[in-house]
Amino acid sequence: MAADKTVRFMRNTYCYFIISIITLCSFLPIEEGTLDIGAPLPKADVLLTDVSGQQISLGKAKGPNGLLVIFSANSCPYVIRNQARTKTICQYAKQRQLGVVLVNSNEAMRSGEDSPAAMKSYAAAQQFEWHYVIDRKSELADAFDARHTPECFLFDRSGMLVYKGAIDDNPGNAEAVKIRHLHNAINDMLAGKAAQVSSAPSMGCNIKRF
Numbered sequence: 001m002a003a004d005k006t007v008r009f010m011r012n013t014y015c016y017f018i019i020s021i022i023t024l025c026s027f028l029p030i031e032e033g034t035l036d037i038g039a040p041l042p043k044a045d046v047l048l049t050d051v052s053g054q055q056i057s058l059g060k061a062k063g064p065n066g067l068l069v070i071f072s073a074n075s076c077p078y079v080i081r082n083q084a085r086t087k088t089i090c091q092y093a094k095q096r097q098l099g100v101v102l103v104n105s106n107e108a109m110r111s112g113e114d115s116p117a118a119m120k121s122y123a124a125a126q127q128f129e130w131h132y133v134i135d136r137k138s139e140l141a142d143a144f145d146a147r148h149t150p151e152c153f154l155f156d157r158s159g160m161l162v163y164k165g166a167i168d169d170n171p172g173n174a175e176a177v178k179i180r181h182l183h184n185a186i187n188d189m190l191a192g193k194a195a196q197v198s199s200a201p202s203m204g205c206n207i208k209r210f
Helices: 002-026 078-079 083-095 116-125 136-144 181-190
Strands: 049-050 067-072 099-104 133-135 149-157 161-165
Touching: 002 083, 049 136, 067 078, 067 083, 078 099, 083 099, 083 181, 116 133, 149 181
Parallel strands: 067 099, 099 133
Antiparallel strands: 049 133, 067 149, 149 161
């Protein structure tokens, strides 16, 4: 009899353990997968607030020849080191009829350095001629699997990812750059060729999710 009670107790304990694990897992956030080369533009229809107050979506922002999305911020040291390079490549893309969107996903900094007001001031100081948008709940960052600022994603005219990663081979030192990865990828794409380098490690500040 005692042995039966022990078996029943162990069986019930095991069942409670399994149920608890299942219940706990049901409340865990679902992580987005890695965005691979050739993947379609994610969250293309999600409305985003630009620093101008305009509501846009990535799908609407895409130009006749594609779309350049760069995850950025206001005060990240790596973003600051890449300011001139960012403006140059964004202008280059825009001149070639690519849509350009800079995305700020630093939700944990919304009451400080990456507030909407601070973003608007930063965009004005940098004389942005493209969209700079707020990524509520880091939804785009999760969908893109973006981790750093700056981090770039280039899509062709059909909305397929052709390049992701750093602007060039030396994010920390503009004077030491040897290969302009993103510039070359844009040229390859416009020539109808696959990017010779389709992915390069991004280096920068971590995106400050909640």
